[in-house]
Amino acid sequence: MTFYSFAKFVVSVVLKPLYRIQIEGTENIPKEGAVLLCANHIDNLDPPIVGITSPRTVHFMAKEEVFRVPVLKTILPKVHAFPVKRGMSDREALRNALKVLKQGNVLGLFPEGTRSKTGELGKGLAGAGFFALRSESFVVPCAIIGPYKLFKPIRVIYGKPIDFTQYRVNKVSAEEATLIIMDSIREIIEKNK
Template identity: 40%
Template sequence: MFYWVLYWMVRWAFSLYFRIEVKGVENVPRKGPLLILVNHITLLDPPMAAILMPRPVYFMAKVELFRYPIFGWLIQHLHAFPVRRGHPDRQAIRTSLRILEQEKALMIFPEGHRSETGALQEARAGAVYLAQKTGAPCIPIGISGQYGFRKTIRYSIGEVFTIPRDMERHEAQKLIMRKIAEQIPGNQVEHFSRKKRIKR
């Protein structure tokens, strides 16, 4: 219950500050395990994307974010759980697998870090591992536009797809980013940035 109270409060506050455009909500399965794959451009992507979903969503957030009193409290109560970057975080992986096994929705950002320029980066192997290990269906979300007072930020939700268990890892990584790219207007679907990720 508290999740939904906070959900609507945050959604209302964000809608007052930003101009939010969302399409493709009908593509989101209301039940069953689901892996939501989103590109990453700002700190606000996780809570914003979460409150646009028609079902409760869980997501990873870097452990440092939980040190900010208000923001940390907010994302924790929107079902965020910590992940330690820089090395494989087995606890975060176990938590992710448990969420999917319980037929809940898990949102992850395959690039691992925010993009400095907005250009898509390579997907990391973690998203592929979770999809192939659990067989969970995936949906891509492409974020475009600009965060700012009364500026327009767009969320485009694509159709459900799956990653075959026998697909080679690098091909699966490219598939993920291609699906996300297809949701971003003007993006070059077959190409994305291979520049070093920016840690923030």
């Protein structure tokens, strides 16, 4: 058993009963090939929640501050997380993310870049669109519907994959591509309120 599988098992055992996690649409995640998994961001628990509900291993970009926390700096690289400096262009993080996709893996992103204080979907940053356009990946929108309250259900809904081939051909901007992704997440949230 890999460390990732072990961590996924442990986190599942803890979080699934606490938050009565309901999962829908995992069949929408392609079984192989590059996938950019984009979810809304309402709580610090979102990354582990996406990690335990996705049938595939998810590689996450995480703000570099969490890599300074003693226990986390040891665990995070073992669960395929890598640091990103927020608020600036972090070339190494961009390279790492594109490498994850180039290798046919799943990259997990929260396009808003930070947690929503209100629980409402915020504005997406251009980074999500950049990765969608610069890779051969399918984009899978994901909605986390809360709020996080002990013993109350959290829903994690994976939407249909978006094929960005035509958007790449039409040379849409990273901002436009992000809007397409955010609209897909918004649609899932609206349908499942």
